[in-house]
Amino acid sequence: MNRVAPAQQPLPRTVIFLDPAHGGPDPGAHLPNNLLEKDLTLAFATRLRALLASSGFTMVSTRDADPTVSFTTDQRAEIANHGHSNACLVLHATSSGNGVHVITSSLTPPNELDGPHTTVPWNAAQSASIPQSLSLANEIGLSLQRAKIPVILSRSSLRPLDNLTCPAVAIEISPFTSPDGDRTPVTDATYQQNIAKAIAAALTSWRSRQIPVGAAK
Ligand SMILES: [Zn+2]
Secondary structure (H helix, E strand, O other), rough: OOOOOOOOOOOOOEEEEEEOEEOOOOOOOOEOOOHHHHHHHHHHHHHHHHHHHHOEEHHHOOOOOOOOOOOOHHHHHHHHHHHHEEEEEEEEEEOOOOOOOEEEOOOOOOOOHHOOOOOOOOOHHHHHHHHHHHHHHHHHHHHHHOOOOOOEEEEEOOOOHHHOOOOOEEEEEEEEEOOOOOOEEEOHHHHHHHHHHHHHHHHHHHHHHHHHOOOOO
């Protein structure tokens, strides 16, 4: 890059889609302190949204409250895909495990030798984004490691992940067990904020590599 962007130039619009999983009649997992996963995913999404919005990202969410009716995974994917999201994060929480689990779809990218595909099956919509999704997962994993939060990267067939047309990962937050055995519950506000900060830092770094400054359409 030899071009120098003029000062004050706005960053290209980067849309981040957040899907706090569960909600309404679907409570998700039962967590310590009588907390439900649907409420924790919403609280965590609210933290993440505030950090990302202050870093200049445009935010789209499936929900910013507890809905009266559950969203289907198809509805969640439609909101993400219609919003032309640049990155999609599906958020879960659990009371087992240690640290953060970052999941990428197990679909395989389309084989270029097969020629251009005219139609992509709904259940394989994510396949074309797999290389970018893996790079996003890797960036988030590195940032969590730097924050000394244990992280597991894995791949799985998961909805709505498989139906998303953007680089996408599912993030499941778990309690934290320190090397000397001290356990921080997943409901701990400081712990959640540290995870959110690490994810926001990862997205900021990811954005700088995805979209060269000045390349806005
Ligand atoms: Zn869940």
